[in-house]
Amino acid sequence: MESITHPFLPLILLFFIPFSTSFTPLDNYLLNCGSHTNTSLYNRLFVGDSTKPSTIFLSADRSILLTDQNPPLNSPTLYNTARVFRSRSSYRFNIRKKGTHLVRFHFSPFVAQGFDLKVAKFSVLVNGYVVLSDFQLNNSSVLKEYIWKIDTDVLQIVFTPAGNSGFGFVNGIEVFSAPADLIIDYGARLITLTEIGEYRNLSSQVLETIHRINVGGLKLTPFNDTLWRTWIPDEDYLVFKSAAKSASTTHTPNYQNGGASREIAPDHVYTTAQQMNRDNTTFNAKFNITWNFPVGPGGILHLVRLHFSDIVSPALNLLYFDIYINGYSAYRDLDLSSLTTHVLGSPIYVDFVVDSDDSGVIQISVGPSDLSSTIRMNAILNGAEIMKMVDVMSTQNVYKKKKIWVVVGSVVGGFVILCLAIIALLLAMRCRKKTPKQGAAESVGWTPLRMFGGSSLSRMSDGTAYASPGPNGYFGLKIPFADVQLATNNFDRSLIIGSGGFGMVYKGVLRDNTKVAVKRALPGSRQGLPEFQSEITVLSKIRHHHLVSLVGYCEENSEMILVYEYVAKGPLKKHLYGTGLPPLSWKQRLEICIGSARGLHYLHTGFAQGIIHRDIKSTNILLDEDYVAKVADFGLSRSGPCLNETHVSTRVKGSFGYLDPEYFRRQQLTDKSDVYSFGVVLFEIICARPAVDPLLAREQVNLAEWALEWQKKGMLDQIIDHHLVGQIKPSSLKKFGETAEKCLADYGVDRPTMGDVLWNLEHALQLQESGRKREPNADSNVSESESVRPIIVPGVPSINLRTGDDGIGSSDINGSQVFSQLMTNEGR
Known part of the structure; x- marks a missing residue:
């Protein structure tokens, strides 16, 4: 089938694909609430609820009809009126056809007749079940949509104001029959942390629509949908936009041969898609396309419906791909041809029931299957819907629970009073004894830890680093705002050395003449508060000569400021390319590689679980006055797997060109992902070119793949930085190239540990300086006979550095929320 990727084609298609014949529901109630007149929205007639149609009964004795006298420009007329409820009120709809229905509520706040609808607070019940509890809006309009199986002759919707002085409101209500096959009871795949199987009785669940996405296409309004739905583009949800490429077709979807209908999703969804963008990769590169969809608090089941239509293949049975949801393998070796009657462009959908985690995000990925041919390696997605399974609770159950809690509260209250009396007695007896005086560190709850070989920039005069906050916070790291102002000359713009989404980075000098980098979040913004607190927690526990150190922080006057060593x-x-700075010598480059490896080795082994950086690249390795390397930017870092685990399942994060392909495919993170990224940096250092350069010839775009080809041919010397020609001894170059090659192995198990990488880089430096052979690496179990030609032994753990100059006590931290980008204005 012809696949077209012209950027303006989706817009053209909106005019050339004929609109679908409207679905005609048997039950079809459209109410213009708070109005005596009818109005139209997307060519649908909404009847004024004050006209009291014979099939609707409105119980709202104390309700008020509001009209917005100054409606916003182009505001739908439906949103210019509202019915306000000052007491419990209800609508009753006669149902002629039992079964699945769509129930929609339109809310659009405005101010009229002394009512500010933004402060309304109320609950909404449908047939006695709560769907909205203590609901309150902000300034924007909201459409709440529910898919509900109605098995009664009457549908009752009740609005209940919260509190005696509260009120509720609604602008419009839709209740209409849905096609019988919109939600079916069988076939949904259950993918949760504790269970994988089939989910049954799906139609009995109350579903609330959270996201409806036209993947690879434009926004679709209800004009383009037979069930009057809105579909939005996927661009804002793509994790790596460069990994996806849109595709479109002019062929009308073949519904007769597929598993979907126009009521499942409209034509425009099935005629556009995202596919793998292989323009900047070699023909055999494997990677996923990944989307992150925010869904709110974790622990709630969601229906994830994915839509597919093969518009990218020239023939049948050429497209095989895998689906991952929240890091789990949800569907292996999906062959769209086998799910249809063997006709290209036949729409189908696949349902999954998944639970959300504490991140509040559902992640969806598609990537090539192991069955994919090298030439036809691809994966697609046409559309996605995410619907929350509403935990509805009947009013009767609410009342019962309240009674139970009254009894429980009385019992617990009495028990608490008894406990307080006993505690008071014990304290009175203890006060008779002399209380020993606490030491300074103990008095604020700090646990002092040794400062390691690294930073001389600690502001603690006693040379200790405090790794755990006490009840009063990190007092030893706190810096007054006045001192930060003084250090940066009141944030003089001439001192800016970097910028990012968080704000600006300034060069500064503290009162004790310590040079620092000051990272200031946007003043007054508290959106980064969790990240700010996490960075203090994480970086206060990390001290190493080859890691950028946290000097202190400031949290005054609504400011969030972090102060690092400069x-x-x-x-x-x-220093490698693009700026005209003096070129680094080969010895300098080796020492920078060794220093960076030492810092990463400490991260991987210096804690109980280790820390995985997740964003190793040349912009995140900083050089001090003496060209000593310091690894920076722990914005994507997170704790490694526990002792009984092999990996951490997590959403893909990192930088394009440096990202571990195995992590990208499987979303299983290990410290070997850092090893892969470091291997790219090694080639970047010796070749003095970017990891990805789209301006080069196709075979040269990706540095890792291009350099590996030359390394495997034993011709790495042909592509090295011209400034290094004649500087490198062949033995040193060979050892360096072998090390980088091992780091870039396709599978993590075949890659060396960072300790092994460090040992081999040190060996390469020794070969460069003297040419003498090095002793075998104890960490790598290399025998004496092998020491003539030291090799990297993958999969053998290095010595765990937990004490001494590079060690630190174990730490149970998660650095995934740390601020990003220090001293660079380049984003990820």
């Missing part, structure tokens, strides 16, 4: 020469990247 690393004078900035990112490694600008």
Whole structure:
């Protein structure tokens, strides 16, 4: 089938694909609430609820009809009126056809007749079940949609104001029959942390629509949908936009040969898609396309419906791909041809029931299957819907629970009073004894830990680092705002050395003449508060000569400021290419590689679980005055797997060109993902070119793949930085190339540990300086006979550094929420 990727084609298609014949529901109630007149929205007639149609009964004795006298420009007329309820009120709809219905509520706040609808607070019940509890809006209009199986002759919707002085409101209500096959009871795949199987009785669940996405296409309004739904583009949800490429077709979807209908999703959804963008990769590169959809608090089941139509293949049985949801393998080796009657462009959908985690995000990925041919490797997605399974509770159950809690509260209250009396007695007896005086560290709840070989920039005069906050916070790291102002000359713009989404980074000098980098979040914004607190927690526990250190922080006057040691020469990247700085010698480059490896080795082994950086690249390795490397930017870092685990299942994060392909495919993170990224950096250092350069010839775009080809041919010397020609001894170059090659192995199990990488880089430096052979690496179990030609032994753990100059006590931390980008204005 012909696949077209012209950027304006989706817009053209909106005019050339004929609109679908409207679905005609047997029950079809459209109410213009708070109005005596009818109005139209998307060519649908909404009847004024004050006309009291014979099939609707309105019980609202104390309700008020409001009209917005100054409606916004182009505001739908439906949103210019509202019915306000000052007491419990209800609508009753006669149902002629039992079964699945769509129930929609339109809310659009405005101010009229002394009512500010933004402050309304109320609950909504449908047939006695709560769907909205203590609901309150902000300034924007909201459409709440529910898919509900109605098995009674009457549908009752009740609005209940919260509190005696509260009120509720609604602008419009829709109740209409849905096609019988919209939600079916069988076939949904259950994918949760504790269970994988089939989910049954799906139609009996109350579903609330959270996201409805036209993947690879434009926004679709109810004009383009037989069930009058809105579909929005997927661009804002793509994790790596460069990994996806839109595709479109002019062929009308073949519904007769597929498993979907126009009521499942409209034509425009099935004629556009996202596919793998292989323009900047070699023909055999494997990666996923990933979307993150926010869904709110974790622990709630969701129906995830994915829509597919093969519009990218020239023939049948060429497209095989995998689906991952929240890091789990949800569907292996999906062959769209086998799910249809063997006709290309036949729409189908697949349902999954999944639970959300504490991140509040549902992640969906598609990627090539192991069955994919090298030439036809691809994966697609045409559309996605995410619907929350509403935990409805009947009013009767609410009343019962309240009674139970009254009894429980009385019992617990009496028990608490008894406990307080006993505690008071014990304290009185203890006060008779002399209380020993606490030490300074103990008095604020700090646990002092040894400062390691690294930073001389600690502001603790006693040379200790405090790793755990006490009840009064990190007092030893707190810096007054006045001191930060003084250090940066009141945030003088001439001192800006970097910027990012968080704000600006300034060069500064503290009162004790310590040079620092000051990262200031946007003043007054508290959106980054969790990240700010996490960074203090994480970086206060990390001290190493080759890791950028946290000097202190400031949290005054609604400010969030982090103060780091100043690393004078900035990112490694600008010393390699593009800035005209003096080229680094081969010895300098080796020492930078060794220093960076030491810092990463400490991260991986210096804690009980270890820390995985997740964003190793040349912009995140900084150089001080003496060209000593310091790994920076722990914005994507997170704790490694526990002792009884092999990996951490997590959403894909990182930078394009440096990302571990196995992590990308499987979404299983290990410290070997850092090893892969570091391997790219090694080639970047010796070749002095970016990890990805789309301006180069196709075979040269991806540095890792291009350099590996030359390394495997034993011709790495042909592509090295021209400034290094004649500088590198062949033995040193060979050892360096072998090390980088091992780091870039396709599978993590075949890659060395960072300790092994460090040992081999040190060996490469020794070969460069003297040419003498090095002793075998104890960490790698290399025998003496092998020491003539030291090799990297993958999969053998290095010595765990927990004490001494590079060690620290175990730490149960998660650095996934740390601020990003220090001393660079380049984003991820």
